[in-house]
Amino acid sequence: MTAFTLLRRLRGTIRTRGFEQQMDAELRSHLEFEIEERIRRGASPVEARAAALRTFGSLAQVKDECRDSWGIRTLDALWQDLRYAARNLRKYPSYTALVLLTLALGIGANTAIFSIVHAVLLRALPYASGDRLIEVRQRQPLAGNTEMGLSAKEIEDYRQQTASLDALVEYHLMGFNLLDGAGASRVQTGVVSYNFFDVIGVTPLLGRTFRADDDRKDAPAVLILSYAYWQNALGGDPHVIGRVFHMNDKVHTVVGVLPPVPQYPENNDVYMPVSACPFRSSAMMSEDRTMRMVSAIGRLRPGVGVERARSDLSVVARRMASAYPDAYPAAAGFDVTALTVKDELTKRARPTLLALLATTAFVLLLVCANVANLTIARLVGRARELALRTALGAERGRIARQLLTESTLLSLAGGALGVLLAWLARGLLVAFAARFTPRAGEIAIDGTVLLFAGIVSILTGLAFGLAPAFSRKRDRLDGLRDGPRAIAAPGLRARNALIVAQVAISFVLLIGAGLMVRSFINLARVDTGFTADHVLTMRVSLDFVKYDSEEKRRAFFRPFLDAIERQPGVRSAALSQSFPLDQSTPQWFNTTFSVAGHPALNGQPLPRADFKLASPSYFQTIGMTLLRGRWFTDADDERALAAVVNLSFARHHFGGTDPIGQRVSPDDGKHWITIVGIVNDVKQYGLATKPSDELYVPFVLGGPLSATVLVRTAGDPMASVGAVQAALRGVDPRQPLSEIETLEQVRTSALASPRLTAVLIALFAIVAVVITAAGIAGVVSFSVNQRTTEIGVRMALGATRSAVVGMIVRQGLAPVVAGLAVGAASAALLTRLASTLLFAVEPTDPSTFAAVLGVLTFVAFVACAAPARRAAAIDPMQALRAE
Amino acid sequence: MKNPKSDLLQGTLDLLILRTLASGDMHGWGIAQRLQQVSQDVLQVNQGSLYPALYRLEQQGWISSSWGDSENNRRAKFYQLTRSGRKQLAEETATWERVATAVARVLQQA
Numbered sequence: 001m002t003a004f005t006l007l008r009r010l011r012g013t014i015r016t017r018g019f020e021q022q023m024d025a026e027l028r029s030h031l032e033f034e035i036e037e038r039i040r041r042g043a044s045p046v047e048a049r050a051a052a053l054r055t056f057g058s059l060a061q062v063k064d065e066c067r068d069s070w071g072i073r074t075l076d077a078l079w080q081d082l083r084y085a086a087r088n089l090r091k092y093p094s095y096t097a098l099v100l101l102t103l104a105l106g107i108g109a110n111t112a113i114f115s116i117v118h119a120v121l122l123r124a125l126p127y128a129s130g131d132r133l134i135e136v137r138q139r140q141p142l143a144g145n146t147e148m149g150l151s152a153k154e155i156e157d158y159r160q161q162t163a164s165l166d167a168l169v170e171y172h173l174m175g176f177n178l179l180d181g182a183g184a185s186r187v188q189t190g191v192v193s194y195n196f197f198d199v200i201g202v203t204p205l206l207g208r209t210f211r212a213d214d215d216r217k218d219a220p221a222v223l224i225l226s227y228a229y230w231q232n233a234l235g236g237d238p239h240v241i242g243r244v245f246h247m248n249d250k251v252h253t254v255v256g257v258l259p260p261v262p263q264y265p266e267n268n269d270v271y272m273p274v275s276a277c278p279f280r281s282s283a284m285m286s287e288d289r290t291m292r293m294v295s296a297i298g299r300l301r302p303g304v305g306v307e308r309a310r311s312d313l314s315v316v317a318r319r320m321a322s323a324y325p326d327a328y329p330a331a332a333g334f335d336v337t338a339l340t341v342k343d344e345l346t347k348r349a350r351p352t353l354l355a356l357l358a359t360t361a362f363v364l365l366l367v368c369a370n371v372a373n374l375t376i377a378r379l380v381g382r383a384r385e386l387a388l389r390t391a392l393g394a395e396r397g398r399i400a401r402q403l404l405t406e407s408t409l410l411s412l413a414g415g416a417l418g419v420l421l422a423w424l425a426r427g428l429l430v431a432f433a434a435r436f437t438p439r440a441g442e443i444a445i446d447g448t449v450l451l452f453a454g455i456v457s458i459l460t461g462l463a464f465g466l467a468p469a470f471s472r473k474r475d476r477l478d479g480l481r482d483g484p485r486a487i488a489a490p491g492l493r494a495r496n497a498l499i500v501a502q503v504a505i506s507f508v509l510l511i512g513a514g515l516m517v518r519s520f521i522n523l524a525r526v527d528t529g530f531t532a533d534h535v536l537t538m539r540v541s542l543d544f545v546k547y548d549s550e551e552k553r554r555a556f557f558r559p560f561l562d563a564i565e566r567q568p569g570v571r572s573a574a575l576s577q578s579f580p581l582d583q584s585t586p587q588w589f590n591t592t593f594s595v596a597g598h599p600a601l602n603g604q605p606l607p608r609a610d611f612k613l614a615s616p617s618y619f620q621t622i623g624m625t626l627l628r629g630r631w632f633t634d635a636d637d638e639r640a641l642a643a644v645v646n647l648s649f650a651r652h653h654f655g656g657t658d659p660i661g662q663r664v665s666p667d668d669g670k671h672w673i674t675i676v677g678i679v680n681d682v683k684q685y686g687l688a689t690k691p692s693d694e695l696y697v698p699f700v701l702g703g704p705l706s707a708t709v710l711v712r713t714a715g716d717p718m719a720s721v722g723a724v725q726a727a728l729r730g731v732d733p734r735q736p737l738s739e740i741e742t743l744e745q746v747r748t749s750a751l752a753s754p755r756l757t758a759v760l761i762a763l764f765a766i767v768a769v770v771i772t773a774a775g776i777a778g779v780v781s782f783s784v785n786q787r788t789t790e791i792g793v794r795m796a797l798g799a800t801r802s803a804v805v806g807m808i809v810r811q812g813l814a815p816v817v818a819g820l821a822v823g824a825a826s827a828a829l830l831t832r833l834a835s836t837l838l839f840a841v842e843p844t845d846p847s848t849f850a851a852v853l854g855v856l857t858f859v860a861f862v863a864c865a866a867p868a869r870r871a872a873a874i875d876p877m878q879a880l881r882a883e
Numbered sequence: 884m885k886n887p888k889s890d891l892l893q894g895t896l897d898l899l900i901l902r903t904l905a906s907g908d909m910h911g912w913g914i915a916q917r918l919q920q921v922s923q924d925v926l927q928v929n930q931g932s933l934y935p936a937l938y939r940l941e942q943q944g945w946i947s948s949s950w951g952d953s954e955n956n957r958r959a960k961f962y963q964l965t966r967s968g969r970k971q972l973a974e975e976t977a978t979w980e981r982v983a984t985a986v987a988r989v990l991q992q993a
Contacts, residue, residue: 023934026911026960030930033912036955062931069935070942 023066031056081405088406095378096410099371103414105767106367107460108421109360111445111453115422116433117353118449119442120346126261126442128201129299133341134306135265136168136296136313142333143592143605149292152285154320158296158336161316164309165298169193169200171265172294174277175541175706177736178270179246185233186541186738187247190268191277191294197224199299200264200341207241207256214255214273221252221276227260229269248278249545262438264341265295278544289327297341309338331605349436351836352757358830359512359764364460366505369498370771372464375407376495377782407465408458415457419445422453432760435753467494492786495779499815500822502772506765507823507856508830513765514848515831515838516758522840523754528747529682529691530580531623534571535743536717537579538724540735541706550703556731557707558700561615563727564711569720571712574618575699579708579743580682581750593695595653596663596672607653609645609693610684611666613702619644619679621712622743629660629677632698641673641701647681649693664695673697687750688839710743717742757837769856773863780812781867791871792879801872808871812864820856824849896928896936898979901964901972904946910959911937937962945971 031052038048056062089096124130136158139146150158152170159168170193178187194215197204205227214222223245225234234240243254252272274280285291300309317336321328328334379386386399422429423445433440540560547553557575564573592606616633619626627647636642643664650659663672673695681691699707713720721740728735784791791804831843841848903909903917914937915928940946945968953959964972 022960025958027930027934029910029957029959030912030934032957033910033953033959036957037916056930058931062934065931065935066938069939 019070023063027059027062081402082409084402085406085409089410092378095374099374099410100414100417102367102370102771103411103460104417104421106364106418107415107453107457108418109764110364110456111418111449112422112425112429113353113356113360114452115445115449116429116443117357118452119444120349120433120437120439121353123442125342125345129199130201131342132300132302133200134298134300134309134338135341135344136298136336136338138292138334138336140332140334142331143608145332145608149294150296151289151292152294153287153289154292155294155296157320158313158316161319162298162309162312164301164304164312166301167195167199168296168298169196170274170294170296171196172280173266173268174279176247177541177543179734184734184736186736187229187269190271191274191280192271194273200297202258202261204256205259207254209256210273215275217275219275221250222255222273223252224256224258224271225254226258226263226268226270228267230257233269248543250276252276260441262345262441264345264438267438289324298338306338306340313338345439346437349433351834352436355512355834355837356757356760359509359761362505362509363764363768364456366502366768366771368460368463369501369505370775372467373495373498373775373778375464376467377778404462404465408461411457411461411464415453419450419453432756435756492779492783495782496815499776499779500819502775503816503819503856503860504823504826506768506772507820507852508827509765509768510852510855511827511831511848512834513762514852515834515841515843515845516761518841518845518848519837519839520754520758523687524751526683526687528580528687529624529680532743532747534713534717535622536711536713536720536724536740537743537746538709538740539706539738540709540728541738542735544705547705553703553705554700560727560731563730564709564724567720567723567727569714569723571714572617572621574615574621574710575707576614576618576710577612577704577708579622579710579746580684581686581746582708591666593664593666594668596665609649609653609695612694612696613699613704614696615699618696618710621710624682625680627678627680631677636676636698638701641671641697642676643673644677644679644696645675646679646691646694648691649695650678652693769859773859776812776816776860776863777867780808780864781870783811784808784867784871788874788879791874792876795874795876796880805868805872808868809861809864812868813860816857816860820853824853896932897940898972898975899926900936900940901945901968901975904962904964905969905972908961908963910953910961914962940968
């Protein structure tokens, strides 16, 4: 009982020094008055003083009593209430344990979810200027180009002409090979303006950020490491500053290490300034206004809102469009917008987190109703005790306060257990949230979360304590007069109302769980269009400098692919730019094209499609189906360009006509590609996303720097990693393999977050139903106990056992039916809010509603049945005799 | 609570203090003097009861206190009756009179 010791100490400190001094002064002045009075009556000062002290008695004792009476009304009464409450709770261990368990579940679930919401949605970004950061986005809406990057020239214009921004920095992502003594590794590299970290407001953990002179042409190449890369790849080496690495045939020196903050726009291993990136520093990138390959992050001037920035940016965009009409074709449309970085970092997490928060709030409401129900039942048992206390003179307020003290004590203890549960689950919480947002690392049970848990606990205690405290206002003295049975009726009415609430809440939760589970099943059953089993995927990214021409790249990839195919256990192998459900491919890899014989009408935008590079064996390797025509082969080279399109492409761009034999050109007629086959659609960008229009061209034609290697294996795909590595070593030992996973893993991880959400909500719903069933059974069996005599009389007068069972069940189900109605109506309103979380199921899906109705009715029926059977077993003679 | 007898005496003292303060603000010593005077030396209030009673009454909100100067310019803590103190005084006086009458009746007739 450390809480009590704490209170005892509190009592001591509240009697402040001010109190002691005032008491001292007051008692001394009393003595002085007394002495003066005695002198006035003729005593000598010495005699007067002695006499006054004598009549005063022990000063210490008087002070002690004063101290006691000062504290007695407030803290002593609380102290008494608490001791009494604790004693009472110990007397009812099963009640106490049950209440503590449900409260711990309810408050723990809320605390856990709140800790995520707090870290991810509520708290300011952990950057010094976090709330002023925006991302600038351009689109060509009429051309269906919704996420197009920015070019270096455009960033320059925005930077110089947008008054509401005090800085605009650029970012793009590259994969480079990093060489050090140990070998080659692939690093994801953020290429940023020199002042990038200063603008977003990140102070390096070690070393410095980039400086303007790092960004000069021919400046020595420098690197900043992310915290995770520094820890994982370099073992957190404290002397890493100044260490050198080889990248792109240049020596790079480490100048800084970032602190462990979430990185925006994405988590990278290392950062380099724009000048060090061989791609970005090329003349084409810096001069061509349409090379829109980078992102732009701006910082609002203090006090300026994002709307101002949007309209300022639009003005600049219109100015650019009229100055360079070639770069901004009117037919494609062109506009610019700005989004706050905070929203961008959390937009995927928001709907799921809010749905979970609502779920746990409902669970807590249900817990309150259930505990209130248990408490009323227990109060009926305590009716005599409370009535006795009233009769002995306990004030009305004091008894209500006593009951509230008990419920608050319980809820605080339950809350403490709940926080413990949330703390135990913190690893799971972070893993869960990491699927939605890079801010997951910030999740912690900190002061704010504890405060939240404390407030929720106290409110919970008040909520379930108040109902019983007030329900007993009138009948307090009746308890003595008529025995416990007289107060059964008001208690039962309150308990039935609570059952209505519990059933309604369970209904809403079950509907939520049902919809999430159905939507997950729909997602899992989606026809992905490919066969995921026995396929290994990995990425090979060539050294930018060593393989600086298409010929050199082809000279690498062709023998590499042949070498893999020769390895034992490999059925087929393919190269491509990406694979279905690949998380790391950007979505805006689509291009405009023209169709031979169908010149674009004046002012009409050209059609767009995803152009994908794939080696001829790609389709068979991942199990795609040829619908018409033929695959392309190695014979379809530069002299006779051939392509395979997917069904969506054929439908959208050729409608009724046969696309086979048609020719399309991605470069205004410089090259024409003949469509030779149609394949089925695959889920490229996500299970819930509609397939995009795709056109596959032979891999060798593109000569890209990096490729996905896909290998269909006879046995366990992961067992073939070594074979592929051996093949790679034979061609170029300095090339690393990265992102090794099986296609099956890719598919599973695409389902992981909807599965987790569905499982969590379903768990909460099951807890809710169990609690509700226990509540119903409790109320019905309570009423059977109260009515033993009445039932005995009925049976003595000729009621059959089945009539008694019918009556009990009917009366037990009455509040359930009301609860089902309320629940169905609320669920129909509430689920609409969650429609963004659902896939291929309506928020008011009738079969889900019917199923939930059935389940709850059945559960309620079962909960009523056992006490009803007990009622039927009552022996009328015994029941009457007991009276 | 431990000793019902002292509770009864305490209640009576509370009533007497409230009544005394009803005729004007007073410091602790003044209250004691006044009680002694008015009761013609029958009621002699011990400081060990007076001050705890004053503190208790202040905690209950029936009286409030402030520091001021006495008639012979000595700093002293003065007590005054609050609104709820007046109400309490009225109620307790009524109860007291009823009980006193009842007790008197019992003593005369039993």
